[in-house]
Amino acid sequence: MNTVKGSFYVLFQSYKKKNIIFWSILFSIVLLSFFLDTFFGKYISFVITISIPVYIFYSTMGAKILNRTMPYFLKLGLSRWQYLCNVGLFFIVWSIAGALIITCTHTMITYFSDLLHIKDTIIIHPIQFFENAQSFLLTITLDTVLLLFFLLSGLLLNVVFYRLGTLGGYSFIGLLALIPIVMVIFEWYLPLYNLLSEASVYVLLSSLLGISILLYTVITSAMYKASANPA
């Protein structure tokens, strides 16, 4: 239990500053947009998105965590399995915290927009794809799962670079870039779009969670015998 506490302490301290900087910049932009909307809303419509920058930030953080922390934790006597367990738990907590902040900010913007009679503030969020499902709890759940998915996707990319080196990593990215091309060639995007648009939020949530678990399993098995020094 002590090692879990210790891992959380180290990860929190290591990423505290980056999180503060990111959220400060994001909130400054949101606040500025909100004020501009208040004064110039008659002339221009403002579109605010908080969730998408957070997804990008989280995937970036996930893509760096291994090189920054794994050698350190292994030196402190953790096994690879323990390390990945603790990182997984930290990701869950980090995702919940991020989802809470996103959803609370959305709620606050909506509240102040109503209070100040600003009608044309548009907030973009993935939950809007599901018209019948926009509750506070569901928004938090969707954001948590999405953030976890982005963190794990970033971590997977980090694992590929860590294990296979720069050449292997970029080859992997090249392979990933082939997916949309193949989708266009074989016209898979239409059935995929139809599938996604017809799916309920719960189906999508459970699918994303399933993919995240699969990613985590792949990551854990790929790192079982990994060296403390990247390839």
Added chain:
Amino acid sequence: MIKVSNVSKSYKHKQALKNVSFTIEGPKIIGFLGHNGAGKTTFLNLLAGLIVPSNGSVCVNGENVFNAPSILRDICFVAESGNFQEEMTIAQSLKANSFFYPKWDENLALELLQVFALNPKDKVRSLSKGMVSALGIITGFASNAAITIFDEPYIGLDVAGRNTFYDLLIEQQSDNPRLFILSTHLIDEASALFEEILILHEGQLLLQKTADEWHQHIVAVKGGALDVEQATAGLEVIYQHSFMQEMTAVVYANGRTIEGNNITRESVSLQDMLVYLSKQQKARVIV
């Protein structure tokens, strides 16, 4: 007890360790020596479970160290670099250590912070090389780990700092005896501390001797070329050098008494031994 059995470690273009086997029993201070590229850091990484051997096993008290947290929590490895998170302060780094080392001595850590004049509020990123080394030394001693490994622990530390480290090592060993493994290139300074010496050479264990055995086993024989050759016949010569009419041969005496006419026998310092080994390696490369 550390038992190393037929351990080999290969990287892409190099074999760092070749079928190394030995046993170490503590508590004692062990000098883990060898010239650059001899395989010291590779072995220490294996012992700390940071890398997996290509062949063989490294066991502590009968259990393989790789991915074994119950064993690894009793091993504190202070590497040359990368021991701390740069975003954290000294105080935070020490607090983090307290979670991972079950026998962490908080009071000793605070006391040593004063000894090395470190400010707990300073971030690791802002520290000089010597200060980071001092923080590593504090971690090593305060961890109270049964096996404490120092790999070049005093990079950037001045003479006073290094002497403080030597004093602390002796003090800790008498107060709380454990197995200290010290790998260093400043052999002349540290050689008096070693109770046992292991020398790695080109990925192989060249010798493992206690400090007392050392002087009996490694001998420099000086004299006329013919006399030295006769006296050292049948012994393995580590290094041989002739100047004018005099020859010097450094040999493994293996406890045998070297006798002969017109020869002198001298003990060889650890530092000189490594210089000879290095020369021997260079000579082989040139040939």
